[in-house]
Amino acid sequence: MKYKWKRVLAVVxxxxxxAGWYVTVCGIGPVKPIQDRMKLGLDIKGGVYVVMEAKTDxxxxxLQKAMEQTQAVIEERVNQMGLAEPVVTIEGDKRIRVELPGAEDAQEAIEQIGKTAQLQFALADGTIVLDGGSVKDASVTTDQDSAGYAVALEFxxxxxxxxxxxxxxxxxxxxxxxxxxVNNDAxxxxxxxxxxxxxxVNKGPISGGKCTITGNFSQEEASNLTALIKGGALPLTLEEVNSSVQSAKIGYNALEMSVYAGLIGLALILILMIVAYRGLGVAADLALLLYVIIVLNIMAWxxxxxxxxxxxxxxxxVGMAVDANVIIFARIREEISAGKTVRVATQEGFKRAMATVIDSQVTTLIAAVILYEIGTSSVKGFAWTFMIGIVVGIFTAVVxxxxxxxxxxxxxxLGKRSMFGINKTxxxxFHIKRELHFIRYRKIFYLISVAILALGLVFGIARGMNYGIDFTGGTMxxxxxxxTVKTADVEKAIKEYKLDPEIIYSGEGNKExxxxxxxxxxxxxxxxVISTINENFGTTDDDVVAEELFGPSVGKELRNNAFLAVLIAGICMLVYIRFRFRQWRFGGAALLGVLHDVLIVIAFYAIFNITINNPFIAGILTVVGYSINDTIVVFDRIRENLRLKRSMQLDLLIDQSIAQTLGRSLMTSATTLIVMVPMLIMSGPAIREFVVPLMVGIIAGAYSSIAMCSPLYYEFSKRKKVSKYEKQVQAATKKSKKKAKKQLEETKALPEAEIGKPADDTADLTAKNAPKDADTAAAAAAEQESTPADPAKSGADALQPKQKNTMDQKRSKRYVKGNQKK
Incomplete structure (x- = not known):
């Protein structure tokens, strides 16, 4: 593209x-401000809850199994209806509570999810032929006979x-x-x-388990019918017991503070990028500002x-979007430091950075897609936002x-070196000048991780994990x-019972x-407890709406699905890494690093006795997404150096690769943490409880990429299968040692009179050094026949014996010459 058109596009x-920021914040015409267009979850905005009871013997x-199945089906049905992020809780033995974020009308919500909602297929005479449990899939498709839409079913x-x-x-x-x-053939x-x-049925009996429902449907009509069918049949018949409009658990004020904190964090990132990268930072800031408004508007739309x-x-x-820019800038500045002009360095930097950006972003995108497809409820919310951010981040960074x-x-x-963050030297x-030795001190890193995990295990066993109400259930x-009374006053009134309660508003006008x-x-x-409340607030037993035991909202099904999603995502990432990096060692080290980070976060929860609730799942998912991205960037540089610096020792090569990417790792971690720090300070306790584990996960991810994954790759490379070349070298060395040993024994068997001759000093010295000379000769002969293809073979383990034998040979010759002169 010509320079003139680049400038025009830049102005656009x-x-x-x-304009995007103005419209997003203030709105214009029919477009409302983002705060009015964005749907907020029940934990932020509030919504409707419905309690239903199973009619069963x-x-x-x-009963427990049937209730868990019903819980899963309702959650799926609500998602299909567009009421995302439901909280479906089993209360007592036969009751289910459904919390619907953003909904305002309890009765409308009940009608949407269905009181009993049993799906059945029947003949025109009313004979039931099968139920919704036999429906394998339902989807919207095009009508082949008309221009409308149809519904495809699979049993x-x-x-x-x-x-x-x-x-x-x-x-x-x-x-x-x-x-x-209804027609006879219906x-x-x-x-x-x-x-x-x-x-x-107008074209004959339908076999094969697949059929298509046509009828000149509009897309909306076909989508609604698909959602109703795909919701499936409930294993149990349910009847409404109670319903109410519920206020937010966190509160809208806490959200506003979180928004302000997020804007402050974003401003700090913009400043940091300019300070660190000068003119490049300005370009990154413009891309980041565009990124934020695109993501928010896509979510609202x-x-x-x-x-x-x-x-x-x-x-x-946001951290990933900044990371893509940081990777590109690091490459450009490396090219400039190598002596290239700014223009050439920019072209080469983008070209060389693309592989790293694509590998890191695609790997995390794979994880996000799997989490969205298999995960439920909060897992889907995390994965969906993450997927949007990754795709938009690649666009803003690359374009x-x-x-x-x-x-x-x-x-x-603007094309001066100083504008690109290059000083006069x-x-x-922020260039790291010192030579760092990560591989040399890898055992210290191992010990640090083991100590943290062991401490977490001790606290977890001795004190137990602090499972919150979402995991344990309890009393309501x-x-x-x-x-309307203050929740703080209620909590103070029942303080003597040491319940550590969660108190939320409910009902019209928040009077409950x-x-x-x-x-x-x-x-x-x-x-x-009720009596104490009555004494303090003037209520009576008649004002008790409900009292019961309830089960965990993070039920067995949700936990199993979250674990399965992470497991499958790990396998898919491993396959991708194997395909891109051509070695299983990279993939194995990366996944062990992710496991390490997950265990570190769990240990953090155990050591500091942090309550494990729904945010715990989000924290673990954040660790998985961030850790693998950070590791891939380091591994990509190791892969490149393995190709360009074949003669370098493997440990030194890995140290150099880590050092080359260390600035990028620290910058990405800093920018991600910067967004969280204002939220930690300004937001309420619920947000704070959520942010702290995320910060620990970010730090653990950066640490493991440098101090765990790369050393693990080194360990795996040392233990790989011995090649044919190495076998030949070992055989030649072994043979020469046997020959030298035999010569030494023959020398010792000579008469003492002959050993005392001056010439024998040289012979004896030569015999003593014969094994070493034989080793050197055999290794040198074998090396002339072939050259190692794998850089790992020319690493420390391959070069050190050769260097040692060569030095011994030189010392032997100098010693012999000295004796001859004497």
């Missing part, structure tokens, strides 16, 4: 950035057989319709005994719900940053206070309170 982007383990093997038999009966005309308006789809669709895990994904994606940096490089005034600012008391505690209180204990 600048206008988009300024099941007991014990069968499992059992459902396919039942559906085929039903279509045979319907198509043969053997069924007489008993429902007005298959009715019922939800709560209400017909949601009644397509006719797609109806994404912002929750705490979503905030975690947003924070991490926007490259545009502005290219203009700077082509400009006479030719070195980049809901009361109508008749007016809900007290939840992890302690399981029996009826007498609950009565005492």
């Amino acid at each position: 982007f600048l206008f988009i950035i300024v 099941l007991k014990g383990e069968e 499992d093997s059992k459902g396919a057989d039942a559906f085929y038999e039903a279509t045979v009966k319907a198509y043969s005309g053997a069924v007489q319709s008993s429902v007005e308006g 298959i009715m789809i019922l939800l709560d005994n209400q017909i949601i669709s009644a397509p006719s 797609m109806g994404s719900v912002l929750t705490l895990p979503g905030i975690a994904g947003l924070i991490l994606s 926007v940053t490259q545009l502005y940096v290219g203009i700077m490089a082509d400009s006479t005034k 030719g070195q980049a600012s 008391i809901q009361m109508d206070m008749g007016k 309170i809900v007290i939840r505690t992890i302690k399981s209180l029996d009826s007498d204990q609950r009565a005492k």
